Structure formats: structure tokens, C-alpha cells
Amino acid sequence: MATTATVPAQETKKAPLVLTPQAIAKVREIMATQDPIPAGLRIGVVGGGCSGFQYSMAFENQGGMMDKVFSFDDLKVFVDATSLMYLNGCTVDYVETLEAAGFKFDNPQVKSTCGCGSSFNV
Template identity: 40%
Template sequence: MTDQTPTPLTTSEAAPPARRPRPKVMTLTPRAAERVRAIMASKGPDIAGLKIGVKKGGCAGMEYTMTWADKIEKFDEVVEQDGARVIVDPQAVLYLLGTEMDYKTEKLSSTFVFNNPNQSGACGCGESVNLTPARQD
């Protein structure tokens, strides 16, 4: 007769520890989500979302980029909020981590505004910013 008692799992056989939830790269205010959703609807079903990135340029060093994407690439980060979909370019993630995207309407203009904790400066005209990558911890 053999003993049928199960042997305890060793640490290498135990379930991996639960990963902490990944923070959203960015969030949208209700106004920004409403505007992105409205523009996406007008563009038709072939649009996957609004793609956000950063590029070198301007007098402060970097500029935000926005384009319409027809597909989501393998390493893109996707933020879906209130029916709006924003796709973050993987090369921009560390520069946009923690950013809130807003939409402001003033007397003579309407624009998306990025409230970015990684921004350390901006030029006087508001067209470019100085961004520092977020720490990876």
C-alpha cells in the first residue's frame, strides 16, 4: 500500500505571484473623451483610434504628435475611456506616463491640452515642450 498524501509544492512549482496592475499611460478628461469619440465617429469604422506620440522639434526640444491610426500595432499602448480610444506610440510611453489629456475651447480656438507630470518646460508659443522620461520603477 502506497501513501496517497499529496506532496507540497516547492517554490518553483507554486503559482507565480500576482503582478501589480499596470498604470494607465494616460487618462482623458470627459471633454477630451467626448471630442475624440465624436471625431472618431465622423471618420468612420476604419479608424482604430487617435495615436499620440512625441517627436524632437520646436524651440523647447519636443512636440506632441497626433494622427489617426487605422490599426493598433503590436507594442502600442491602448487607452480606452468613455468610448474614446487613444493609442500611445511605444516610443512615447515614458514621456507620457501619468499624462492627462484635456480638450479646451476658448473664444478663438479649440485644442487638446496635455497636463504632463514629465514636462519640465515649454516654449513661449506653446508649440513645443521639454520632456523628461518617467522613471521605470
């Protein structure tokens, strides 16, 4: 009988992306309302939108084998290897204005965005 070992996600000290204190606080606030409380946040880049790529954020209970795990004030952030190359140098902030509130990605690699601002191209 063959057994398979699960390789834990690799924890990395220096993150290629930045989460602002406002983003960290908002993620923690939302995580506290989840049942069960997730282990961390997954940030990624997925294909889609009129410009080619979109950012994705979701709660995770466990990272994947090929994930990099970054710690922001003890908040675990999981990033897959493919997304990592698109997120290098990116800053994730949480912004509240009179018109809207949400997470804002400031990515120096982005060459263009769509008219509605929900997708980008590198």
C-alpha cells in the first residue's frame, strides 16, 4: 500500500508584495466573522476580464503544496507560483470613500487597465 506525504506550503520571510495596515486590519475584521475562522488569505491573479487578468482574493483553510506563504503581522497570505510573478512589487490597500469601499491593488507591472478598472494587462 502506497502512502503519500503532504508537503506543507513554504513559508517565506520577504514578501514580493505589500499589504498596508488598513488592508491587514480589514482582512482580519472580515476573517473574524467567518466560521470556522480561516487560516489565511489567498491573493492571486486569474485570467479574465476585458484586459486579460483580474486579481482574486479568498480565504483559505490550508495552503497548497506549491504556494508561498507570507506573514503580514501574523496574517498568513498564500500566493501560488504563477500569480507571484504578476504580483511582484504590488501593494494591496483597503480604501473607503464616499462612492465606494474595497481593496485596491497598485501594481507597477500593469501596462493597461480596462475602462471599468476590474482587469489589467502586463
